[in-house]
Amino acid sequence: MSAKEFYLNRFEIRLSGLGGQGILTLGKIMGQALALEHGFYVTQTQSYGPEARGGASRSDLVISSSPISYPKPENLDVLVALSQEACNLYFRNLKADGLLVVDTFMVEQLPTNNYVGIPFTQLAKEKLKVVQATNVLTLGALCYLLPFLNKNAAAKTLKEVFPAKIIDKNIKALNLGYSKAKQLYPDIPKKWSFS
């Protein structure tokens, strides 16, 4: 699980959705796992708005095997959209062969047939009984979909970032997201070619 196995040249991910869905935390945890556990160069930027809840929220990651100059994404390799609005707004920034990951519970009108759809919010509500776990469920799914992001590294980061009393629930969410993605989209990880 080290950065040496994969050569990434500006791999760009946008995590987007509504304020309150934990998008910024998701970006921070994912960035930290990739930077500190895997040893990639990572820049994580986000849009700051005056609104703390509701409204659009996004967090961008640029991941690379060499130092990153320009810290913002230019062409997205992955767009994660946890709301219809975010999907509509950012789909045009996704590369033609990029991967769209949506929360099918929140996004009903898809701009393409080529996407990964998992009902993260629904799973969080029904299986975990905590809607706040949506973001970590998403992280779990991404750990499966992106071969360079290891689930154990993500779990380690979760333990560093979250207070002890909510760790178990979050690990559970991480595993659930991972297995759900694996079950629904077994072939996606093979899509990537890193060299």
Place this chain on the structure above:
Amino acid sequence: MVETTKLIHEYLRHSKKFPHVYCPGCGHGIVLGSIIRSVHHLGLSKDEVVLIAGIGCSGRMAVYVDFNTIHTTHGRALTFATGVKLANPKLKVIVVMGDGDALSIGGNHFIHAARRNIGVTALVLNNNIYGMTGGQSSSTTPENSYSTTTPYGHLERDFDVVNLALGCGANFVSRTTALHAQLMDKLLTKAIENPGFNVVEVLTPCFTQYGRKNKFKNVVEMYSWYRKNTIKVEKYKELPEEKRAGKIPIGVFSDKQEPGFEEKYGQLREKLRSKK
């Protein structure tokens, strides 16, 4: 309390020219004497006293006395003092401000220093006017009185320093006049020693810029006015409402010993360190 002049001379900076710049009869000199007597009475060394002044006539005081002295910007003396006290709580910080300094341009700092209860002594030398800039009205210029910027009489109301300080929660709040030097010594001694934020308002005459424009013949008449119109706060409280008008109470209005902000911050540090 005689034989104090020689003592005062010991605290003055011998490299500075005397007599000082203040106009004849200006109470600022009396206040400087009182600060020195109070520091001496408390047995403090010159090194542990920091005298911080603002801008204006009162601001000039700092240069004359052999303490650690800082002549700051207009109205901001209390902010410097907050930094000094927090950085080194062992220092005794005395802040000298005029009325324009403390309550007009520095009003925000005054109320927040009081609210924060930072451990400094705030001396407000209230002469009801901007002296150094030439007699413009300040936030303590009485209604209807004249200044160079209120040539037709002042329409605004003036601040009551004591009530303002009380409202902001200062530990110790007091008032005296330049004519009541013994009371001033007592109040200042107490204020320097007391924890938290301590206010001493000194009514001090400015004949040059205020008295002349407001029907006083000379500075002595202004002192006589203080003698006639001030009353000990204890007696003031016994007066029936109708007899209080025009009387200025002097003395101690609040005397609390709540710990200063710097002390509480020290306790916080202790707590955090013991947890580790």
Place this chain on the structure above:
Amino acid sequence: MARKPKRKELFALGNEAVVEGALLAGCSFFAGYPITPSTEIAEGMAAKLPQLEEGVFVQMEDEIASLGAVIGASLAGRKAMTATSGPGFSLMQEHIGYACMAEVPLVIVNVMRGGPSTGLPTNPAQGDVQQARWGTHGDHPIIVLSASDVQECLHMTIAAFNFAEKYRTPVILLLDEVTAHTREKIVLPRPEELTIINRTIPTMPPEWYVPYEETMRGVPPMPPLGSGYRYHVTGLTHDEHGYPTSKANEISALMHRLFRKIDQFFYDIQLVEEVETEDAEVVVVAYGCVARSAKLAITQARESGCKAGLLVLKTLFPFPRTYVEKLARQCKKVIVPEMNMGQISREVKRVNNGLSRVVTINRVDGQIITPGEILKKIYKD
């Protein structure tokens, strides 16, 4: 041989890196007032300083008070700082002048906004470059630094403290929202890897101490308040004893010393990074987050065979004129992209003085200048 402990790594915001840098530099006092996009610096200090033996964080009533408290703390012997953004920086200007005049070491971090006025609080801009240079009234020298990535935020904060202490002067570190709010991995240097400079304190008996004495370096020693060296501090022009003066010869000596102490160490202060400038025919001069855009642009230009280079300014003032002049002589075109209407390009043009063609890229819409925009100017004749 004992293995050295692993350096601590953090995934941190630029603002958080400033906090780490300040603590490594020995900062133990912070006074500030919340303002976007600098607030994480205050929040970080609020959490960390009380954990130190002597650390103090205080949230003041406004930015004027914040810098006043910082000056007071510095006079009392602390390494002290504040952080703010455009509007707050404007409020601090009077006290910046005071700190220049009274020679009080301190650090101000300004995470810039666009303006005028409240402007654009949550988007990046580089609107305060000339304000940092000339914001306070009266002639004065000043040191202004910048940083373009998160690790550099840490190192430039340390540099800011070192310059402040070495030259007894306020130092301003200008950041932008992108740099302040980007998270990246930073590596905390081990203390023994760092050079930390502390102010010189007087060593003569107090009676012989002359607070503003002319010295070789032009920087007089500075005792903490209460240490036995009683002297007078003032913002008025003063003689070497610190007493106010209006005598022409004394004022002249003071003012010239203030300038000299910065000027004569110009080569120590001017920090830049040169990227592929050796054979460059087109040079981009940039600072802050825009320097990162420029870096990608010149990489792309080189890939297509265009001899492009980059000069990243880490010191903005005193303006690193020797580097700019050298490159202006060498290349055909100098491109200055910045997120204002031309604040550093004025300096570049002044130094360039007709040597080369100076082209500017200016954005004032709260958006970072992209590598594509710079690339276009590199190619364009």
Place this chain on the structure above:
Amino acid sequence: MAKKKGETIVTVYPAWCKGCGICVNFCPGKVLEFDEHGKAYVARMEECIGCGFCELHCPDFAISVVAKDKKDNKNNSEHKDEGKN
């Protein structure tokens, strides 16, 4: 301190006196008066009761009041020196 008359010596340092008149007007014993230059001087030393009002309220630190016996000993000469500053 002495409250009897005639037990104190009052000194005014003319170099520092600005002639404001506080001492002259508020002295309970009318000890001080103005001289022809408008500065305070001790006109009736014997009337001084040693209350110290003038010393405390001289804004210019130009008046010293000391007990007679002390004055005779050492303070006399020192005070004179300072008056010349």
